[in-house]
Amino acid sequence: MPDIKVTPLGAGQDVGRSCILVSIGGKNIMLDCGMHMGYNDDRRFPDFSYITQNGRLTDYLDCVIISHFHLDHCGALPYMSEMVGYDGPIYMTHPTKAICPILLEDFRKITVDKKGETNFFTSQMIKDCMKKVVPLNLHQTVQVRADKRSFLNLCYLKYKTAAWIDKCRPDILITESTYATTIRDSKRCRERDFLKKVHESIERGGKVLIPVFALGRAQELCILLETFWERMNLKAPIYFSTGLTEKANHYYKLFITWTNQKIRKTFVQRNMFEFKHIKAFDRSYADNPGPMVVFATPGMLHAGQSLQIFKKWAGNEKNMVIMPGYCVQGTVGHKILNGQKKLEMEGRATLEVKLQVEYMSFSAHADAKGIMQLIRMAEPHNILLVHGEAKKMAFLKDKIEQEFNISCYMPANGETTTVTTNPSVPVDISLNLLKREMALGGPLPDPKRPRTMHGTLIMKDNSLRLVSPEQALKELGLSEHQLRFTCRVHLQDPHSDTDTLSRIYSHLKSVLKGYAVQHLPDSTVMVESIVLKVSSSAEEPDLKVVLLSWCFQDEELGSFLSTLLKKGLPSAL
């Protein structure tokens, strides 16, 4: 039986550097190729040496599939393709293809230009890597080296809360579990809560920092604040940092068909990205007096502008930072969310955290409820959890196993999970045979009752065909051999031979309702194709010998008859 092997190279019982190897039907597929925000050393990237110690990956991988443009899902791509070496296809959706290189370039700048690291991928490498990308649409099916694989099933099942999926009953469902233990309020409630918190802080005269990633949630939050400001007639300035702003908004608009329905529907009536209240941020504004709201990148406070502003504002308890998404271990964001009040900064300086820290999950990642719903919709045979903390995963694993009674795996990095699949074997059945069998079952097929059908399976030239026995004989040039069973049953019956036969006839007639039972003039009884004859010897006229003969196809009925007759005839006849 064919197996599916799944090995996480990253994101196994961990959040960040998502990278999962799947071996299926002789093909090796890499799902995601992400980086870890919490590390600055080798652990930043997945361990590709697991695939091969030396040489390029092209010989070992058939394709790479990227689920979405977040760096923890695509951050290691140029490293893998250009520095380790991979020339095969990389599949992703159109928006991912558009946005991914920008985030990669941003990431590269922060690492190389600001932190001064060497031995990192270059701008050229990002470009070369993107040339290997094949953009896809959702639901599109692509043939990978003559081997069919539905990409809907593989890539887009993961990572989208509102993702819509068919009841596709996959053999294995690989899903993230970042928010494995959280069940979030409805989006509406979260939005209201978010606005309330921002508003309160502004009223107090505090500054609000919202660390975000350049695209996606940021735009939705901007729209939310913009409408709120409009409605409440607020005057405090809102800023959006980074040079990406305009560009990012532009991307968001061009790819609006990939966002949710509500935004998509209203886009013509109002250009949502011509904000009245949201202005571009300049570094000097951070020191301005009075309340303000600032969206700054990156989202986990691990570097860049958001961290700089945070450092400036952290000392004032009137200020507030709202973390709208998950923060990986090792980042400042993670530390302050865990209540750390003193942070060690570079150069042994410590930073006291006095400002309010709020956590609001606006991330697109699925929560526990979302994952359970996903499972209910897709009806997979196995579940494999990745991209989550080990403890939370274990909790979710228990829950899944309890509720759905299916196996759930949570392999660590480098650990292989093997799932045995149960494929069915396609067979071509001749339409004549199918129709003949259908006709036997009456006018309407009854899907609930199993039926035995009679046919010959021909295996020839790598194909399987089910045809009627006659056709098979004809095709193979064989003559038909009939196999008949004959058996004698002794009966004690003090009547003449003809009377005994009549008695047998009436007996069978009453027992075998619905069968064709005939009394033929040549003193035989026929039940379907089964022949019965009665004889006796002159010595013992009362000991009747009943001769039964049936062909192989009627074996079932024949053996039933012989057993029945062995019991004798009822005296009432």
Next chain:
Amino acid sequence: MKLYCLSGHPTLPCNVLKFKSTTIMLDCGLDTTSALYYLPLPLVHSPRLSKLPGWVSKDGTVNLEKELKECAGRVFVDSQPEFCLPERELLDLSTVDVILISNYHCMMALPYITEHTGFSGTVYATEPTFQIGRLLMEELVTFMERVPKAQSATCWKTKEIQRRMLPGPLKDAVDVWSWRTCYSMQEVNSALSRVQLVGYWQKVELFGAVQVTPLSSGYSLGSSNWIIQSHFEKVSYVSGSSLLTTHPQPMDQSSLKNSDVLILTGLTQIPTANPDGMLGEFCSNLAMTIRAGGNVLVPCYSSGVIYDLLECLYQFMDSANLGTTPFYFISPVANSSLEFSQIFAEWLCQNKQSKVYLPEPPFPHAELIQTNRLKHYTSIHGEFSSEFRQPCVVFTGHPSLRFGDVVHFLELWGKSSLNTIIFTEPDFSYLDALAPYQPLAMKCVYCPIDTRLNFHQVAKLLKEVQPLHVVCPEQYTQPPPAQSHRSDLMLELQPPPVAYRRCSVLGLPFRRRHERIQLLPEVLMNYK
């Protein structure tokens, strides 16, 4: 396998395929050429049209002066225009399981099919087809409801009167009793609520019996050909395809290979005109008129070729030193159409697709709007009347010249020989379209741009994909009536194509021999 042909119009097809106990409708085009028999619906009261004499038969026995008016030597019906629907009596439409839509022009009859017939199936279309189709339906409804006409004329349809008494061309109109007035917005919404969106190369299973897949057809945004297949049989439905490099994604030809039956519809309506040449003629006529101080009127649909025209003019106007000439696009859905065109990147050709990665809008009309050279208005009323400057270029509908804002411009500009009307849409005969406006001083230029496959291209395509049988409308099996000597303007195939006409029922020539079943591995284990 049977094919029921519900439409006689080769580019606005409506066929129903019965295959493996599924009933699949292929497109439902609405033939609007019937509107040409009606008087135009003016947006502003027109003394000329309201004073037309009524029609009375020569011997005076039949008086239909309320219904029919004589105008410029022809007789027109004075009522809300009616459209020619697909045949609804040939088979019970409530038995249709699914409707596959190939492009937005071929779905305009959808509300007539899905509403009031008991239809309870699903409609499959790509997202651009769905969104732009909705816009075109909205536009049509707005055009009609904006100028309500109380009268609906039926007496003239009486067979004795129409066939015996009426003058041509009204006399020769066919199936007049199946003509219907336009649907309502409510019916449009209800019809569109049945649409399920699909992407190119997505495999959709129908009841586990057949699989349908839309393929890129290169004709318009989101336009598709469809593959309908089971494990052993393959039917290709080719409708409105193009091999020219315009804005849509190129046509996928190779997936059509190995078809048992290929249903071929939607070839070019103007096989003698080369679209590139027409585009050049369009530009030069436009420039000539503007230089002479006249206005240019372009009657067009609100989506499709207009994007290419704008792109072409974007480059041309500067080089012709006419950079300051304003373009006006007037339609209830003008803004939506221009905006929607920019957000369907994945449905566009490579060249345009790569722009969104920069990120830049894929079509240059965004720049025309930004620099105020292209302005769009919902109608001639309101802002437009105060803002418009002459000489200018106006793009507006409807190309039949019977309703929409174009009617007003013909009344306004028709009397001056400085102005030019340039026909680019191939769906209507321009002479018939202009008939109720005669005599016209305005210059008329006919530059039909039809990017669909021509006979030469289709012959090459069929040679490559090698279908066993080809089914096509009867019009494609003989040269056009006006050019009966041009044997190159028809399909010549071996074996000859199976031709259909409205109301044909064809038994398609193939026999099914096998069916695919699945054996459980446990069963196979017994045979080891």
